């Protein structure tokens with residue numbers, strides 16, 4: 001299929017015509033080979049011991065091939081941080097344990113059920129776009145491993161294909177058509193019940209790997225198609241903070257000048273304070289005279305540059321991953337440190353049911369206790385983050401875990417877990433509803449509670465998959 005090129009408007013051109021695209025030298029090590037055959041820079045070779053590389057090489061070509069599950073990638077900046085951090089090593093270093101148990105979903109949450117156009121997930125009043133399938137380093141626990149490793153995924157209709165990337169023309173045409181149908185029908189889409197698509201999240205992979213002109217093209221086209229806010233999900237502030245340089249900021253400022261009505265939310269991804277704080281030789285965080293921990297200067301420069309633009313809100317979200325940040329002290333420092341420089345703590349997540357999730361996820365109840373303990377002693381504004389687990393129906397808060405029996409409630413002798421549906425697809429009919437299950441301290445995913453559901457007004461354990469709705473518009477921008 002050949003695609004008709006998207007034609008930017010005059011207003012879009014006011015942004016696009018001034019964009020600079022510097023080249024960035026992230027000094028990325030791609031794959032395990034450079035560590036195995038000695039082509040990695042001298043000082044990086046020891047990142048894997050000879051025993052570790054031998055174990056990983058022995059799995060190549062087998063069902064347990066580590067790189068087939070998730071490609072290995074690391075920037076020089078992140079390597080420098082990880083040298084003195086076991087948590088960050090766990091985040092990026094491949095390990096044979098990852099493929100011991102390959103249980104898990106190829107398309108976690110059956111996201112493709114909500115994809116009316118390739119590369120767009122339309123579940124709520126917000127749409128998510130896959131705009132790129134890589135990042136400048138790769139987290140081993142990534143819940144987009146199927147996209148990054150370019151795996152084939154089975155869809156609702158039984159077809160099996162790789163997930164495709166979003167295209168500007170198709171996506172913007174879909175947004176316009178959807179919003180017109182919603183408006184003509186008094187605020188809800190006549191078939192799906194969804195509201196206006198107000199907000200779009202650029203995701204992947206990491207959109208900050210794209211050059212500025214590609215980012216600007218997305219921003220301007222989305223603004224023209226009538227979205228009220230753009231989000232961009234990125235871990236680049238941890239992997240390569242210098243990407244937030246003057247050329248990027250000038251592009252952002254120009255975009256805001258031309259489209260001041262469009263809000264911008266930068267969703268950053270810091271898992272551990274080792275990604276942002278300076279350490280001394282003994283591994284402790286360095287404090288200034290006032291007792292505040294000192295930031296890594298490159299990360300701080302990037303954060304300050306973005307936060308100082310008041311029209312960009314900056315929010316952190318992070319999964320809680322075994323061996324990376326299942327540590328209440330680390331999470332307490334992270335939340336305090338981020339809030340102090342103007343970054344909101346938005347969500348912590350329970351790991352998703354990706355392929356091999358048993359290698360990464362901590363039990364749901366442990367994650368709740370870890371976050372709860374980390375928020376002891378934090379002020380209200382520092383402790384905004386909730387623990388969320390992404391159910392097929394929508395984002396769900398792990399709201400409470402009680403160790404006490406609930407008198408008169410059979411099945412609650414060992415205490416209960418309370419889930420609350422924070423968002424639900426379409427017109428959010430179940431938002432705010434609860435589900436209570438008997439405790440299972442080993443539970444990693446919802447199915448581990450199936451035999452102990454006590455109350456389920458949210459329908460977390462009794463739901464049907466939605467039938468994907470075909471795009472209800474003519475793809476006039478495409479030609480066969």
Ligand code: SF4
Nearest residue numbers: 135138139142205235
């Ligand atoms: S930055 Fe995000 S998308 Fe990229 S590898 Fe890590 S978790 Fe996956």
